[in-house]
Amino acid sequence: MKRYDVVVAGGGASGLSAAISAASRGCRVLVMEMQAQIGGQGSPAWIGDSLWKRVPASVLARVREVRLRSPGASAEVRGELGVIIDRRIFDRGLAARAAEAGAEIWLSAPVRDLLVRDGRVAGVRSGVGNWSEEIAAEVVIDATGSSGEWSGVFMRKVAGREWSREELAFCGEYLVANFDAGGVELVFNPYLTPGGHAWVYPCGRGMAAVGVQGIRINPELALDEFIGKDQVEGLRKSMPVAAFRSRFPLGGPPERTYAAGIVVAGGAAGQIYQLSPKGLSQAVRAGEIAGEVAAGAISEGNVSEESMAGYEERWRREIHNDIQIGSELRKSLGTFQGRKMDALLSRAGESQSVRRALVNIFLCRDLRRSVRAILNDPRASGVLGGESLERLLS
Secondary structure, rough: EEEEEEEOOOOHHHHHHHHHHHOOOOOOOEEEOOOOOOOOOOOOOOOOHHHHHHHHHHEEEOOOOOEEEEEEEEEEEEEOEEEEHHHHHHHHHHHHHHHHHOOOEEEOEEEEEEEEEOOOEEEEEEEOOEEEEEEEEEEEEEEEOOOOOOHHHHHEEEEEEEEOEEEEEEEEEEEEEEOOOEEEEEEEOOOOOOOOOOEHHHHEOOOOEEEEEEEEHHHHHHHHHHHOOOOOOOOOOOOOEEEEEEEOOOOOOOOOEOOOOEEEEEHHOOOOOOOOOOOOOOHHHHHHHHHHHHHHHHHHOOOOOHHHHHHHHHHHHHHHHHHHHHHHHHHHHHOHHHHHHHHHHHHHHHHHHHHHHHHHHHHOOOHHHHHHHHHHHHHHHHHHOOHHHHHHOO
16 A cells, blocks of 8 residues: 555645645645546636736736626726636646645546544545555545535545535636637626626637526526626627536535544635635635645644644634635625625725725635725625624624
8 A cells, every 4th residue: 555644635726735835844745636637627717816926827817907797787997906817727837836846646536535544534545447546644635626526525524414505606617719808797697696696707819718606506507698698798709618617615614624634625625715716815725724734743743633623723713714704795795686786886886995895805805904995885885784794804
């Protein structure tokens, strides 16, 4: 049986960040990716922080215009409003850094089960077709996401449950060619995307990412209806060249994200900013913390539950508040969504500070200050309902 210090299940942004973190601290690390390539299902993402600087080649376009539209109102914002990145290039850049740090990467190697010995997780079991292998590890990091067939190994095998359909939002997306407009567009239609929204991210060279997310929707049908009926500028003559489907949990992180010999990070842990589930900053930071804690526990020769608890304490201190704010905002806007977005965008059309705060909220950029700017506006704050948000900001 092969043995590693750390086995990372999942080769996405969170898992690769964990691998970089652990390998750079001297651990022998194995990343096991279910797909046949790193970044294989990664669609373009709009991000507002400096995360792109880790892989500068991933930048497809700089965003200088954002249009927000609901059934009865619209608003437009101009300025330096983040970048669109190619997730395939971004994830492969992280993979290159992990390899340079000494990590091994196996492709087409889904983690199907956990090995448990003496009351702790002690490795993983992988297999495809006639091939099966057990790999021993001091620490397993579950970064399998929430969308794949074998996602959520921690939830299934340690927490003893899976995300129910009622806890999931569904996303569908096309990469389209022959797109002839500029600027990000966010469209809020409660009939098409209940509890979510649709988007257009221009990717340069006549390409764009067009997607929908919502609760209890068929994402393919909703996406086709959005493109066919919504008359989005620049999409009339566009043609899809790639399709993506995903889902993400709305229930938030489980009560515990660790056990003896294992931690869970990223989408698999529900560490998702729900207004923008493509937001990478929480997933990347959770992965980094997971790798650091795993390396520290191994160096001390103690991978007990008590030792792994340090991961929980750190990620909740650093990123949990943003996740909670995103959840509260989604719940607030999801009730009477059309009416609330009409009111909010009508106010945004009159107030530059509200316009910019709205864009920052969807980017999870300068989040606390942006939410505060809306709550301080008498007309906008009434739309959000401030009590729960005030508690999170205090």
